[in-house]
Amino acid sequence: MVALVAVLVIGYLAAKGPARPVEVTAARVALGQRLLAEQRLSADGRRSCFSCHQPERGFTDGRAVATPGGLNTPPLWGLSERQVFGWFLPEMHSLEAMALRPLDDPAEMGPRGEATLARLRADADLLAAYRAAFPTAGDLITWEQTGAALAAALRTIEPPPGAYARYLAGERAALSAAALRGQTLFVEVGCAVCHRPPSFGSDSFHNIGLPADPARNRGRARVPGLRGVRHTAPYFHDGSAATLEDVVRHYARGGGPGASPAIIPLNLTDADIRDLVAFLESL
Ligand code: HEC
Ligand code: HEC
Known part of the structure; x- marks a missing residue:
């Protein structure tokens, strides 16, 4: 009886809980750290996540808002303890999806497309880093892998202790x-x-x-x-x-x-x- 209750409770929690993030490995964190600084992720090849989330400014940009009519750039630390991301996005429960969002916005780094992935695949060294992070996926670089690696790296960032x-x-x-x-x-x-x-x-x-x-x-x-x-x-x-x-x-x-x-x-x-x-x- 106790076992049955336990199974039901665990089943309930599994159904209610947020989507389980992709497993974090050292190779994924390393790839994600590299991608945070990668300008080739942006449509114009000139902007990276660090253009706005500058590590030396607490992963922010020191400006009121990042883009005209846009929002203040939040820091990228403490994200492992959150379940909701963004200022006004109660539906946004996935750090993987939040990490790819700026790549869809032309005012930030977008739009992303096949051309972006082709540019990344052309770099043998980067391809090797993707293969190390996702060993069973073959020689492909995908958006899903990119989001997973970025999220893995983001979950490791902590503020300097005060x-x-x-x-x-x-x-x-x-x-x-x-x-x-x-x-x-x-x-x-x-x-x-x-x-x-x-x-x-x-x-x-x-x-x-x-x-x-x-x-x-x-x-x-x-x-x-x-x-x-x-x-x-x-x-x-x-x-x-x-x-x-x-x-x-x-x-x-x-x-x-x-x-x-x-x-x-x-x-x-x-x-x-x-x-x-x-x-x-x-x-
Ligand atoms: C009813 C909930 C609530 C209470 C009470 C509250 N806050 Fe806040 N706080 C928020 C919200 C929501 C924001 C973000 C608001 C926005 O930017 O629109 C915020 C933002 C902030 C920020 C800015 C953080 C940043 O990174 O921009 C600071 C600092 C802060 N609050 C400190 C305080 C202090 C100090 C008090 C008590 C005097 C307080 N808050 C009371 C909800 C609250
Ligand atoms: C043009 C400036 C800009 C660039 C470039 C940028 N961001 Fe952001 N970032 C923002 C702003 C502004 C927000 C707030 C967006 C919102 O709340 O809707 C944000 C929010 C976030 C959040 C949510 C943080 C939280 O506290 O909920 C994450 C995670 C994030 N960005 C990751 C990234 C990643 C990963 C990249 C690179 C692929 C990136 N950002 C590139 C400006 C930028």
């Missing part, structure tokens, strides 16, 4: 007094309702009262993770907050028109705002 990580690891002096007060405030004023540890994000969608295009998921954005946030200014989906202080002041005002009822004006002093910023910088 003072908060050292604090959690037992180094009690790592957090300043201001950051410790900020941590308490972060919980007290409700930030942690949406920004949940350990990622300080969540796969839920909320409108925080920015002037969002209502066609984009009715202005409801996915809650970004905050580890490494000190490296990725400017902030918000529209890049409208230049600094973490601007972010906290947005929340202190109670957001703006259309904000979720969870966003209410906060009674924060300038010192409280500095403490919250110190905590965010430690993450």
Whole structure:
């Protein structure tokens, strides 16, 4: 009986769970790392993922939005702990698919096509890297393999550890007094309702009262993770907050028109705002 229940529960979880990602191997991670920098993936042969997700800028580009009318470039770390990708894409549950998305957009790296694959296949060294990553697939380079390799590499990217990580690891002096007060405030004023540890994000969608295009998921954005946030200014989906202080002041005002009822004006002093910023910088 117990065994039967276990089988049913496992069967239920398997049916409900997200599509299982392709198995991660060292060769796939290595290929994906190479493809993140590969300009031949783009239609004009001049752009790679790193053109916007620049490793030295926390895998962002330092700009408000990546393309005219587009969105702020998010960092590429902490993705292994997410189930939903993109700012306004509640249906996007596949990192493999998200990794190929910029190749369909002519404003980013697209359009992709057979010509792109032919260019990659012409490089014997790259072909060998694909063969090592997908040993049973023969001498083909496919989009499916490309998405799987990119996703494998993306799942390994982590932000550089901040003072908060050292604090959690037992180094009690790592957090300043201001950051410790900020941590308490972060919980007290409700930030942690949406920004949940350990990622300080969540796969839920909320409108925080920015002037969002209502066609984009009715202005409801996915809650970004905050580890490494000190490296990725400017902030918000529209890049409208230049600094973490601007972010906290947005929340202190109670957001703006259309904000979720969870966003209410906060009674924060300038010192409280500095403490919250110190905590965010430690993450
Ligand atoms: C022109 C700039 C640009 C280029 C080039 C680019 N991206 Fe992005 N990337 C963005 C923007 C903007 C978003 C947010 C898109 C959205 O939310 O719909 C994004 C989002 C993502 C996300 C989702 C992150 C998250 O937190 O949910 C992943 C993964 C990603 N890109 C991977 C890649 C890969 C892999 C490449 C190369 C094949 C690439 N990007 C090339 C700008 C770019
Ligand atoms: C109701 C849920 C919710 C609450 C409460 C909330 N946030 Fe957010 N937070 C979000 C969402 C959603 C976004 C993305 C909004 C967008 O860009 O449209 C965000 C964005 C951010 C960002 C920018 C991250 C980036 O990479 O651009 C920071 C920093 C942040 N929040 C900190 C806080 C702090 C500090 C508090 C408490 C004062 C707080 N949040 C309260 C949902 C919430």
